[in-house]
Amino acid sequence: xxxxxxxxxxxxxxxxxxxxxxxxxxxxxxxxxxxxxxxxxxxxxxxxxxxxxxxxxxxxxxxxxxxxxxxxxxxxxxxxxxxxxxxxxxxxxxxxxxxxxxxxxxxxxxxxxxxxxxxxxxxxxxxxxxxxxxxxxxxxxxxxxxxxxxxxxxxxxxxxxxxxxxxxxxxxxxxxxxxxxxxxxxxxxxxxxxxxxxxxxxxxxxxxxx
Numbered sequence: 001x002x003x004x005x006x007x008x009x010x011x012x013x014x015x016x017x018x019x020x021x022x023x024x025x026x027x028x029x030x031x032x033x034x035x036x037x038x039x040x041x042x043x044x045x046x047x048x049x050x051x052x053x054x055x056x057x058x059x060x061x062x063x064x065x066x067x068x069x070x071x072x073x074x075x076x077x078x079x080x081x082x083x084x085x086x087x088x089x090x091x092x093x094x095x096x097x098x099x100x101x102x103x104x105x106x107x108x109x110x111x112x113x114x115x116x117x118x119x120x121x122x123x124x125x126x127x128x129x130x131x132x133x134x135x136x137x138x139x140x141x142x143x144x145x146x147x148x149x150x151x152x153x154x155x156x157x158x159x160x161x162x163x164x165x166x167x168x169x170x171x172x173x174x175x176x177x178x179x180x181x182x183x184x185x186x187x188x189x190x191x192x193x194x195x196x197x198x199x200x201x202x203x204x205x206x207x208x209x210x
Contacts, residue, residue, distance in 0.1 A: 086195045088164040090153040096197035097168055097188050101148045104141040109134040118200035119193040146173040154185065162192040167205075 086092065103111035112134035114121040124130065154167040166188045171181050185205040191198045 086192050086197060088156060088158065088166070088190055088192065088197065090156070092197055093153050093156060093164070093166045093168070093188075093190060094150050096190060096199055097166065097186075097202075098150045100188070100199035100202065101141075101150070101170070104138045105145070105148060107135075107138045107142065109138060112138050115199045116201070118191055118198060143175055146175045148172040151183070164190045166190055 100112070100115050102108075103115070109131050113127065113130040116134060116137070117124065117130055121127070121130070148170050149172075150168055150170050152169045154169055157165045157167075159165065167185060168188065169183055169185050171183055173181050187203045187205065189200045191200050
């Protein structure tokens with residue numbers, strides 16, 4: 001055999017023409033660039049919180065609101081209690097001591113015993129000894145004085161927020177005597193109990209007198 005065997009020509013024409021690139025410098029087949037939906041650079045993607053994170057934020061907000069409400073309630077209650085608090089001042093001491101001396105003058109043994117028991121009166125089951133002591137105390141006071149009025153608080157010595165000792169001056173009319181009023185000093189021990197000032201004890205500063 002001499003020479004190569006020639007292939008027959010393909011009976012089918014080429015179905016896809018070869019793509020030819022335009023030479024450099026020629027215009028593209030489109031009249032202009034395709035316009036973008038945004039005038040500038042695209043914004044960054046938005047990170048939406050997950051449902052679990054949103055629940056945490058809601059729970060945290062509820063806790064913060066509850067704490068604020070609790071703090072406000074505590075402040076309001078503390079302010080109200082502070083406004084209703086009883087303290088030993090010149091005015092409150094005068095009122096308490098005058099009430100005790102009036103009870104002695106009237107023979108009000110129950111009031112005298114309530115003060116002398118120094119906060120225990122309501123808890124005591126047998127008050128006979130307390131009433132006996134109150135009767136003796138008021139009887140001795142009436143034999144000594146007719147009328148008594150507290151004129152000044154000379155000094156307050158505070159032992160604790162609920163206990164104080166008070167030096168006071170009173171103007172008294174001696175019992176059974178035709179003489180004028182006299183001034184006497186006395187010492188009272190006061191106790192704040194249930195927003196009430198009790199006179200636990202009373203001691204005149206005059207020698208030889210009750």
